Amino acid sequence: MEQKDINTQLKVSAIQDGTVIDHIPSDHLFKVISILKLDATSNQVTFGANLDSKMMGKKAIIKIANKFFEGDDIKKIALFAPHASLNIIRNYQVTRKIRDIGLPDVVEGAIKCFNPACITNHETVRTSFTVSNKGHLALKCKYCEKITTGEQMIIIP
Amino acid sequence: MEKLTQRKRDLISITDYTKEEYDHIMRMAAEFEASPNQQLLQGKVVAVLFFEPSTRTRLSFETAINRLGGRIVGFSDSNSSSVTKGETLHDTIRMVSNYADLIVMRHPLEGAARYAAEVASVPVINAGDGANQHPSQTLLDMYSIVKTQGRLDNLNICMVGDLKYGRTVHSLLQALSQYQNPVFHFIAPPELRLPEEYRLYLNERDIDFAEHTEFTSVINQADIVYMTRVQKERFSTPMEYEQVKNVYILRNSMLANTKNTMRILHPLPRVNEIAPDVDANPHAYYFEQARNGVFTREAIIAYTLGLKNI
Numbered sequence A: 001m002e003q004k005d006i007n008t009q010l011k012v013s014a015i016q017d018g019t020v021i022d023h024i025p026s027d028h029l030f031k032v033i034s035i036l037k038l039d040a041t042s043n044q045v046t047f048g049a050n051l052d053s054k055m056m057g058k059k060a061i062i063k064i065a066n067k068f069f070e071g072d073d074i075k076k077i078a079l080f081a082p083h084a085s086l087n088i089i090r091n092y093q094v095t096r097k098i099r100d101i102g103l104p105d106v107v108e109g110a111i112k113c114f115n116p117a118c119i120t121n122h123e124t125v126r127t128s129f130t131v132s133n134k135g136h137l138a139l140k141c142k143y144c145e146k147i148t149t150g151e152q153m154i155i156i157p
Numbered sequence B: 001m002e003k004l005t006q007r008k009r010d011l012i013s014i015t016d017y018t019k020e021e022y023d024h025i026m027r028m029a030a031e032f033e034a035s036p037n038q039q040l041l042q043g044k045v046v047a048v049l050f051f052e053p054s055t056r057t058r059l060s061f062e063t064a065i066n067r068l069g070g071r072i073v074g075f076s077d078s079n080s081s082s083v084t085k086g087e088t089l090h091d092t093i094r095m096v097s098n099y100a101d102l103i104v105m106r107h108p109l110e111g112a113a114r115y116a117a118e119v120a121s122v123p124v125i126n127a128g129d130g131a132n133q134h135p136s137q138t139l140l141d142m143y144s145i146v147k148t149q150g151r152l153d154n155l156n157i158c159m160v161g162d163l164k165y166g167r168t169v170h171s172l173l174q175a176l177s178q179y180q181n182p183v184f185h186f187i188a189p190p191e192l193r194l195p196e197e198y199r200l201y202l203n204e205r206d207i208d209f210a211e212h213t214e215f216t217s218v219i220n221q222a223d224i225v226y227m228t229r230v231q232k233e234r235f236s237t238p239m240e241y242e243q244v245k246n247v248y249i250l251r252n253s254m255l256a257n258t259k260n261t262m263r264i265l266h267p268l269p270r271v272n273e274i275a276p277d278v279d280a281n282p283h284a285y286y287f288e289q290a291r292n293g294v295f296t297r298e299a300i301i302a303y304t305l306g307l308k309n310i
């Protein structure tokens, strides 16, 4: 299975150094691109969608050249790709693999609060949510204290 | 001596306080009731910023500040403030922080008080942020319960009316859940049922509660009957409102078999949910409850400024 995964990865052109994000649900590919602001980066980014995956049926992959995510910031992709894995590539080799990166405890500045009466939707306030997943994803706003559910999440451009 | 490094003691949500802090506020409120005029705020300026009008709450806070000997600056609605000139909340709070020792604020947007507390260099007391929080109301509700029942443990509490949007109901149940063995009865139409979030909250803590759609003899076991307004604007059609508005009216005739010590609370203003014939009944406590607000707010202000520490 590992070999097969590598083969599917090769369908998207290989990178020398950088990060490969694997096991993204195909229909959430653009959300992951958006939340990581890859639409605004100058790094070389390649991606593939609707690739076969034994685990997921269809999946998407993103490869970002010369980019190594640091800290917990990368965890916010788990909001849209809970089973995503990270492969750190150095000289065409996977030097580190992180499976199921897991949800962050806190998400800051990436998601809009769903409550139209929330101060964050009226004044320039960086949003902040505590994240929980008791059966379903729930982001509790630090300010209005209301819940934004997984389906209600909108990425701040 | 107050340590300079101590974190600012804002009161934004009822959950900002621990159980020890609730108890401390209760004790202090009793002290202020015994002796309301104490010059603790002499030489201090309190900014009372009401970005939306609420005369009742503002007068209660301003009375508390006056009884503590403090001076007041501020505005009573955003029409008379710089807000109408388009100034952001951020800038208003930054400016006022330079002038006052404490900010008491009410704002129509939810989360405004939490944000103001982050921006302000002085402590902030939330006097209501939209439909979100109104913690001084909850503390005065608790003080009214302590005064009439002598305790916050082992209480049977009936909450009636709009349990969906009623922020006072949500805050009070969270605060009372910190005490021993509360039993809650929730009486509401299905449209205004207690939100799942709070049912989950009680279940996680193994707290006894029951839900009812009829206003029945369940109040005969109650120590506290907490009434709220059923607001017309919560319903999608006027018909729906007409169907439920009269189901939840508390009348004098319903009180015959209730406990002697039972007291009726209401955050006020009421519309028609408590019939006028209840007012003269010894169970009625809602007007005294409002009076307790001043002592509770004196306690909150003194504690927030570190003038009466635990």
Ligand SMILES: [Zn+2]
Residues within 6 Å of the ligand: A113, A114, A115, A118, A119, A120, A141, A142, A143, A144, A145, A146, B111
């Ligand atoms: Zn919010």
